[in-house]
Amino acid sequence: MCASHPALLPALVGGIDLANRLAVAPMTRVSAAQDGTPTAEMADYYAGFADGGFGLLITEGTYTDTAYSQGYLNQPGIVTARHAAAWRDIADRVHAAGARIVLQLMHAGALSQGNRYRSESVGPSAVPPIGEKMPEYGGHGPWPAPRAMSADDIEEAVRGFAASAARARAAGFDGVEVHAANGYLLDQFLTDYTNRRDDAYGGPVANRVRLTAEVVSAIRAEAGEDFCVGVRLSQTKVNDFVHRWRGGAHDARIIFAALAAAGSSYLHIASEGRDWIETARLDGGLTITGLARQVTGLPVIANGGMHDLAQAAQVLSDGHADVVSVARGALANPDLPRRLAEGVPLEEFDHMMLQPMATLGNARLWRHAAEAPA
């Protein structure tokens, strides 16, 4: 690989000018203070990716209210003045190093496994999530069934997203990304088997995407027309690596069009637990990311195994996406863009770095052990 790789070209996404097309994908690190305040260690962690040359950093999923949004203990929030002040330091560090930073806004819904504000979880319907809680983020055992959300609960969740986006803007973020992927609240509404509602939010896919569209519109109204508001979507989920949108390209078109009409600035298609090539394929030679571009005309970020730099080049050159986001590959190579530009081979990701929990402290211990003389 060399300096002519298409990922090294600049891009404009939602009004944000990026030095290149390499983004750090959102990664939960459960390393904030107990009250959800980001720490100095987190600031160093994010600044490290900016120093390493990434054009865009998308933060870990950050909770949006003091009701039901929090998903894990030690997850950061963007709810209090303390949260916002600590995030401002992080945004400033990242900007000083020449990168851009977008805050991922997350409501965990039924997949909450640690919430200091509430002891029960909520979701579209009282359907217990499949699978078990995730030990890497401090959970054990089966998920309880959530309480089905009332109209007031829905309104409170939407307000949380909108107010948090405004706080993110005031704290200096270049934009926000609405987490509607991977099985969390907004994806629970989108997914046929977790959404059994018979109101305007349930039934056909056009209804199931309504809540995410309302969140985008509410953010636009509160944070401004010129603020970057991305949306992250996925077919797979943290607790279901094989799920596919039942209607395939037909459903995808409806989802993408609704989110574009609501005012999204970009779409980010995640690929939890699988590579892009596996989850992106649709019938007729289409890819889900390429279709998102076609339907909306918006910039699209592709994700899933993009540390395979030949795949990343193909995705960008063949028009499947505008930007690629890297998660595990960025943990192993915080300086991935510099390595790519200079032709330095990448380090392989070692999952032990996230054991027994995906904290920054455990990654530090893993690094010390790896660097210790044999």
Ligand SMILES: Cc1cc2nc3c(=O)[nH]c(=O)nc-3n(C[C@H](O)[C@H](O)[C@H](O)COP(=O)(O)O)c2cc1C
């Ligand atoms: C430690 C870790 C934490 C993650 N946390 C989040 C998160 O907070 N929000 C999110 O949308 N995706 C999250 N993901 C999923 C990644 O953003 C990404 O979609 C997935 O790892 C596939 O990309 P990759 O092949 O580059 O690793 C996480 C992944 C990892 C490895």
